[in-house]
Amino acid sequence: MFFGENFLEFNFLNVGLLVKVFFLLFLLFYTIFSLIIFRQIQLMEKTLPLPLSPILTFSSILQIGVSLALLFAVLGAF
Amino acid sequence: MANPFSAFLMSPMMSFEGQEDGERVVLLLRAHLVTLVPALLLVIFLVFVPFLVPSILSLLVVDLAGVLTSGQTFLIGLFWYLLVFAYAFYKFIFWYFNIYLVTNERIVDFDFRGLLHKETSYANLSQIQDITPKTIGFFGTFFHYGDIFLQTAGTKPEFEFHHVPRPNEAVSKILEERRKEEAEAPGEVA
Numbered sequence: 642m643f644f645g646e647n648f649l650e651f652n653f654l655n656v657g658l659l660v661k662v663f664f665l666l667f668l669l670f671y672t673i674f675s676l677i678i679f680r681q682i683q684l685m686e687k688t689l690p691l692p693l694s695p696i697l698t699f700s701s702i703l704q705i706g707v708s709l710a711l712l713f714a715v716l717g718a719f
Numbered sequence: 720m721a722n723p724f725s726a727f728l729m730s731p732m733m734s735f736e737g738q739e740d741g742e743r744v745v746l747l748l749r750a751h752l753v754t755l756v757p758a759l760l761l762v763i764f765l766v767f768v769p770f771l772v773p774s775i776l777s778l779l780v781v782d783l784a785g786v787l788t789s790g791q792t793f794l795i796g797l798f799w800y801l802l803v804f805a806y807a808f809y810k811f812i813f814w815y816f817n818i819y820l821v822t823n824e825r826i827v828d829f830d831f832r833g834l835l836h837k838e839t840s841y842a843n844l845s846q847i848q849d850i851t852p853k854t855i856g857f858f859g860t861f862f863h864y865g866d867i868f869l870q871t872a873g874t875k876p877e878f879e880f881h882h883v884p885r886p887n888e889a890v891s892k893i894l895e896e897r898r899k900e901e902a903e904a905p906g907e908v909a
Contacts, residue, residue, distance in 0.1 A: 656786060660787065660791055664791075664794060664798070667798055668798075671798075671801060671802075671805070674805060674834070675805075677834055677835065678805075678808065678809065678812070678834070681812070681831070681834070681837065682812060682816075684837060685812075685816045685829075685831065685837070687736060688735065688736045688829065688837075688839065689733075689735045689736065689816070689818060689829055690733065690734065690735075691723070691733070691815070691816075691818075692721075692723040693723045693815065697812060697815070700808065701808075704804070704805070704808070707801070708801070711794075711797070711801075715794070718790070
């Protein structure tokens with residue numbers, strides 16, 4: 642069943658590629674989202690300084706850091 | 720020290736962009752904390768979803784381990800929690816930065832309507848023509864929060880303060896400040 646084996650292999654590669662593309666796209670959009678959130682918090686903090694603003698800014702930076710770290714990890718891992 | 724999560728704060732020690740000399744904030748309002756409960760319940764549900772997925776898939780006779788490697792499954796789980804965190808974080812900052820201020824001179828509405836939509840509206844207290852507090856529904860009545868509708872003579876004809884705690888008390892404070900403002904000489908900031 643030569644054709645069958647090749648077909649299975651092709652399918653497996655396809656799934657692997659699809660998963661990688663999905664991971665990368667997800668992380669790309671997530672990083673953009675994190676950057677927008679960070680910028681929004683910065684702007685709001687400037688407009689209206691509130692007690693929790695520094696914590697929220699820190700959390701948004703952490704979010705960017707995590708998404709970027711995962712993006713590079715996924716790029717390197719597959 | 721004032722509670723940072725407070726939705727009704729009299730005379731908070733704070734400033735904002737565009738504040739005039741002598742202008743002070745007399746009332747800070749934001750949506751009642753209880754309005755975050757639906758989002759909180761959804762987040763709790765979403766946190767537990769990954770624990771339910773394997774049992775649902777086994778019922779549907781789908782073998783996830785045959786399609787994805789353990790590393791990929793772990794990453795998908797991680798992404799799920801990133802999404803849940805992003806949703807919770809977004810909901811919180813949306814609530815936290817949607818603020819209504821009453822100063823001794825004007826009302827200020829900071830609207831954080833969406834990811835890319837920020838709006839700030841101002842109206843002088845002397846421009847306020849009509850104020851209507853509304854408490855509607857079971858939760859509004861039970862937790863004592865509601866909407867305040869302010870008709871103004873300014874460029875933005877209507878201000879809406881949504882789901883703010885103690886709407887009647889807030890309206891009394893706004894009316895009191897308006898009376899003081901009307902008693903002042905034109906252009907005086909006090």
